[in-house]
Amino acid sequence: MRKHQTLGVYLHAQGVSRRAFLKFCSATASLMALPPSAAAQVAAALAAARRPSVIWLSFQECTGCTESLTRSHAPTLESLIFDAISLDYHHTLQAASGESAEAARIAAMEENEGEYLLVVDGSIPLGNPGYSTIAGMSNLDMLRETAGGAAAIIAVGTCAAFGGIPHASPNPTGAVSVSEIITDKPIVNVSGCPPIPVVITGVLAHFLTFGTLPDLDHLGRPVAFFGQNIHDRCYRRPFYERGQFAHTFDDEGARKGWCLYELGCKGPTTYNACATLKWNEGTSYPIASGHGCLGCSEPDFWDKGSFYTPISAGLWGSRETLIGAAAAGAALGVGSALAARARKKKARAAEEAES
Amino acid sequence: MTLLDFARGPALQWSLIILVFGVLWQLLGTILIGVKKDLSKPRRNTAVRDGLATIATRSLPEHQFEKKIRFQHFSGYAWHVALFIAVLFSAPHILFFESVLGFGWPHLPNGIILVTAAIALAILFALVIRRLSHPVQRLISNADDYISVIVVIVPLVTGMLASAHIGARYETLLAIHFLSVEALFVWFPFGKLMHTALTFPSRFRAGAAFGRRGVKA
Amino acid sequence: MTSLDGIAVKVESATGNVEPLLHEIRHALKRVADGKEGTVIDLRSLPLAPGEEERIEAFLGEGEVRAELDTFGATVFQETSYAGVWLVTHRNMKQAVLTRFIEVTRTPELLKSQRADIERGISRLEDALAASSKVERSRRESVAGQEIKDSG
Known part of the structure; x- marks a missing residue:
């Protein structure tokens, strides 16, 4: 799928029937905890949706959140949603490694400046920067650099959302949540240890469908799931x-x-x-x-x-x-x-x- | 630290310290202060019996005034019984007592506790209205009476709200309920709520002293 | 103990959501009978105790129509014993249930052929006809050529 093609055009070209697309939309509406009557609205929005670039950063974490997502119970739905986004950087899932992996991140950032979605799992250590680094770069620096051009941030898991287990007393690494560092970007906290996989995809689907972030509670969590x-x-x-x-x-x-x-x-x-x-x-x-x-x-x-x-x-x-x-x-x-x-x-x- | 963590943690710890410290201070200070030695010859030597008898007789309405004080008397009983049921037989409360005392006891269903608490609250409101409208009662009431009533009403109301999940998020209601009970703990030793500990000893002492002089207490 | 069934667990549970749901279905069915629009209920949006979904299913029973849609995994449309009440189960390719809806309507929307698919069908049909008439023509031409050759 080319980046500027709409999802509707893409699926049509793939020979996906309208009926199959509507099945996908009613499941997606249910996924987003929307009433079934919203399926038509979802279909209209999704057909016109453009494929967003997603950069996924993993900091002090156990990969449980990624495990939860990739083992989620709706693989066809997930694969469609992942088809519908462009996952340009994810340590665990990407094939590239070393310099070329970092190059992919930089390229995605430059190409989609101000438009890409940043997903973070894991907390960020504020103690010694050496506690957690990626390609020689501290988590703090990488988060700041990548968040700079992001349209929005999804903090996946309790570690990214609230500090989680690394933040537990006595918090030896000085771990903090994403929202304690980044204050000038919209952030959605999808907490849970791990979060419910369909909640992660539900938030992605919401962004993909409506181009906006869902309504949030006082802790920055989507009300549809955490209400x-x-x-x-x-x-x-x-x-x-x-x-x-x-x-x-x-x-x-x-x-x-x-x-x-x-x-x-x-x-x-x-x-x-x-x-x-x-x-x-x-x-x-x-x-x-x-x-x-x-x-x-x-x-x-x-x-x-x-x-x-x-x-x-x-x-x-x-x-x-x-x-x-x-x-x-x-x-x-x-x-x-x-x-x-x-x-x-x-x-x-x-x-x-x-x- | 969230409000609930504060309420269940340090606030609880300190309020209990103040409660235990204050109650023992007040109780021992009052009991051991002693009375002036009575040099007169006792009319009869039945101090213990007279003391116990007075505890019993003062727990019933005095015959001559029965008509006038019947409402006051029995609504007072009903209030205390309802309060004790709500406090002592609610499942979450027993878990709380267990965490402090190390042992628990059987509980009643939530619905019964809620109804009992509502009855207790209604009686207490009626008694407060009477206190405010009755000229003599109003005259003999001071700030201590009103503070003591408030620190009891607030936990009752917040407890019912928390139990029914009305008005705010459960953790907020529970935290406020905890804090209101802690306010009661702190006030308890220093105000009229100490009647909990002093009612029966004072009746006993009065009964014993009156009996010595051959007077009906 | 070899099986979970061997553990003496006898779950007593009832959320009290089954009866209200069945009444909601009754109201929705009356609306459909009056010519008003149908209702879709997402079973995942309700807290149900283990066994309650089965209770709903058993109560509604099975009716005359059962249709299956085969796209991204199977979707089964089962009309219940109450005409106009459909149980729609969407599954993914691994046969896991994605969502379950109770649709109260004359025909579930997804069972109807969709306009976009019909339009695509028309163009495919036209292409196919054009292709087959082309084949027919070339066959006829070659047969005719052969006949000319034979007669010549």
């Missing part, structure tokens, strides 16, 4: 209301599929689409598989105490401090009572002396 918490969309919610909880992972309640709140489920404070989109070809999601939500799409999810501590429990240091406070309080109480007695005795003595 509701797991708890509100959870099929186990009725058990919460009825007060039916699993107390351990193998008790009666666990076997009956009751609510996992007591086992530390972070569903009530976690915003993501797992409960409806689900994972592994729509098979399941953690709660449906019997484990509470870890809250992986929220900032600092790694530093919120144990995954198995219920969210209504305190996250506090020790009982020893309370015992200390009790001892100090008791000492002060006894002391003040004794002092008061002494004062009274003295006053009485003075009274007697006077009389």
